[in-house]
Amino acid sequence: MFSAWITALIAGVSTLVIQKLFFPYFWMDLKLLTKAISYGIKIEIYKKTAKVVTVLDRFMQQAQKIPNKPFIIYEDNAFTYQDVDKRSNKVAQVFFKQGGLKKGDTVALLMSNEPDFINVWFGLCKLGCAVAFLNFNIKSRSLLHCFNSCGAKTLVVGSDMTDTLEDILPNLHEDNISVWIMASESHQPGINTILDKLEDAPDEPVPAHLRATDSVKTPTLYIFTSGTTGLPKAAVISQLQSLKGAAGLWAYGATADDIVYVTLPLYHSAASLIGVGGCIELGATFVLKKKFSASQFWSDCRKYNVTVFQYIGEICRYLCNMPKKEGEKDHKVRMGVGNGVQQNIWKEFLDRFGDIKLCELYGSTEGNVCFMNHIGKIGAVGRSNFFYKRIFKYCLVKYDMENGEIILNEQGFCEEVKKGEAGLLLSQINSMSPFFGYAGSKSLTEKKLLRDVFMKGDVYLNTGDLMVEDQEDFIYFKDRIGDTFRWKGENVSTTEVADVVGIIDFLQEANIYGVSVPGYEGKAGMAAVVLNPGCGFDGKSLYEHVEHYLPGYARPRFVRIQKSMEITGTFKQQKFRLVESGFNPSTITDSLYFLDESQKCYVPLTTEIFDIIVSGQIKL
Structure with missing residues (x-):
């Protein structure tokens, strides 16, 4: 009896030792996997029964269960679950009775971060409408394209966004688009007002059958991504993707007691699906910030007892660049959820601000694969394991960076x-x-697909991202390939920027790419250009041109004048060697220019200016 007990004890200890040595993350992996399976079973039940409990349904359940709990805190004002439920009912009533909307319509939303963004979003969804989130940074031609590509016939605009309408309002009226503004009155003809109508609208719910859906494949949102073919593309966000996004905070261990700090723009999936949707799933509260402020970040966290915050890598870098103060670890923040933190910034952030678990995740708005770094391994964007690979089939394949092509075998x-x-x-x-896929032309969706990858008939999504998977199954992001790069937390389409830059009269051709700048996340835009015969470079004109047509994050920070454009063996513009050579005037013989905001002009990039940029004295 005693010897059997000893044998069992030795076996148990041996198992623990083996597990610790060879499978150190087993229990953490198992915990996340268990959550994923349980949530997946719930979604499979929705599929089988055709009775989908959407994120909006879940919100309405929470409004009944915890009506008086704050849902949104904005500029010292608290809006409870019941408050948002009733105000979004009012929005639904206005558009149901006066806006002529019906189930299945698409409505475009152009608003900055404010509570009424949520109220309008939810109100339209209560009518069974799909909502297209427009990026308020984009302008004129691109904005009009976004609106048209999702098939919307109604546009709702925030009161602080009316200036954006000036260039496109005639086109909208010509196309019989109904334009609504979040104001009580408007001095522009042909624009409907909302706030005055909300005052008289009942806060009773519209018929429940309007919002009901029997399929997780039903589109609920359109979120725009950078277009590799030029203009932004409207990614279709189904009820399934919305439900998956709402499970993110819960999967990382957030609870109903957490207070989540949301400073990212709501038109992005990170803030809307993971942040807002995640709080709904938990029954938690979130603090909404109109715009991220590094100087106010920690004071806000202390003021509102924030425990979880959303981030992109730029946010962590901005915080680390702030002057050091006493008591920087005096807060209740325990977790951050986001992506894009460089290893050196990650370590500095933890050393400076305390034991905060940064939970990196990887996944594009429209993508079908997601990785989560639930371990907190510094530098990794996610983690895989044996079971994950059996459920979600992904692979890393050989790629020729110089020629921009996948390497195929015989x-x-x-x-x-x-x-x-x-x-x-x-x-x-x-x-x-x-x-x-994407709304609009099927060719947009088809261009993201690769067929006959490992065998005839298989189909894979090309993410456009170079990744590395180490021996412990941690996954690291290396670079974006092709026609996009990331800057200031936004994806930049090189084709779209090239189309805009290329139409200026003194340029013959433009090749847009991103270059690394010390101390910055992502890559800054650079344009290699060829001048038209007999023309000189006009830095003032180019500055005025890009300022008018491109959002700040998409404007090339550097320009390189070339005699002729390099191409690859397959006749594509050569980007790899240009990216590798960077923007250092001491190593590049071509003339270089720098976008100088103070002079509102592209000025010659000298070695002195280069040194100042690299040292961080000039902010890009």
Whole structure:
């Protein structure tokens, strides 16, 4: 008896030792996997029964269960679940009775971060409408394209966004688009007002059958992503994707007692799906900030007892660049959820601000694959394991950076890279990992797909991202390929910028790419250009041109004048060598220019200016 007990004890200790040595993350992986399976079963039940409990349904359940609990805190004002439920009912009533909207319509929303963004969003969804979130940074041609591409016939505009309408209002009226503004009165003809009508509208719910859906594939949102073919594309966000996003905070261990700080723009999926949707799933409260402020961040966290915050890498870098103060660890923040923190910034952030678990995640707005770094491993964007790989089929394949092409074997198929090597991330499209694509032309969706990848008939999504998976199954982001790069937390389409830059009269051709700048996340835009014969470079005109047509994050910070444009063996513009050579005037013989905001002009990039930029004395 005693010997059997000793044998069992030794076996148990041996198992623990083996697990610790060879499977150190087993229990943390198992915990996340268990959550994922339980949530997946719930969604499968929705599919089988055709009775989908959407994120909006979940919100209305919470409004009944915890009506007086604050849902939104904005500029010292608290709005409870019941407050938001009733005001969004009013919005629904206005558009149901006076806006002529019906179930299945698409409405475009152009608003900054404010509570009425949520109220309008939810009110329209209560009518069964899909809502298209417009990026308020984009202008004129791009904005009009976004509006048209999602098929919207109604536009709702925030009161602080009316100036954005000036260039496109005639086009909207010509197309019989109904324009509504969040104001009590308007001095512009042909614009409907909302606030005056909300005062008289009942706060009773509209019929429940309007919002009901029997399929998780039903579109609920359109969120715009950078277009590799030029203009932004409207990614279709289904009820399934919305539900998955709402589970993110819960999967990382957030609870109903957490207070979440949301400073990212609500038109992005991170803030709307993960932040707002995540709080709804938990029954938690979130603090909404109109715009991120590094100087107010920690005082806000202390003031509102924030425990969880959303971030992009730029936010953590901005916070680390602030002057040091006493008591920087005096707060209740325990977790951050986001993506894009560089390893050195990550370490500095923890050393300076305390034991805060940064939970990186990887996933594009329209993508069908997601990685979560639930371990908190510094530098990793996510983690995989044996079980994840069996459920969600993904691979990293060999890619030729210089020529911008996937490397194929003799049989014409892709080949996977070895552990520790960089490869292009592809994700198989199947019933477990569907891809809903983009609104508009089917060709936009088709261009993201790769067929016959490992065998005839298979279909994979091309994420456009180079990744590395190490021996412990941690996944690291390396670079974006092709026609996009990331700057200031936004994806920039090189094709869209090239189209805008290329129409100025003294340029023959423009090649847009991103270059690394010390101390900055992502890559700053750079344009390699060829001048028209007999023309000189006009830095003033180019500055005025890009300022008018491009949002700040998309404007090229540097310009390189070339005699002729380099191309690859497949006749594409050569970007790889340009990216590698950067913007250092001491190593580049071509003439270089820098976007100088103070002079409102592209000025010659001298070695002195270069040194000041690299040292951080000039802010990009």
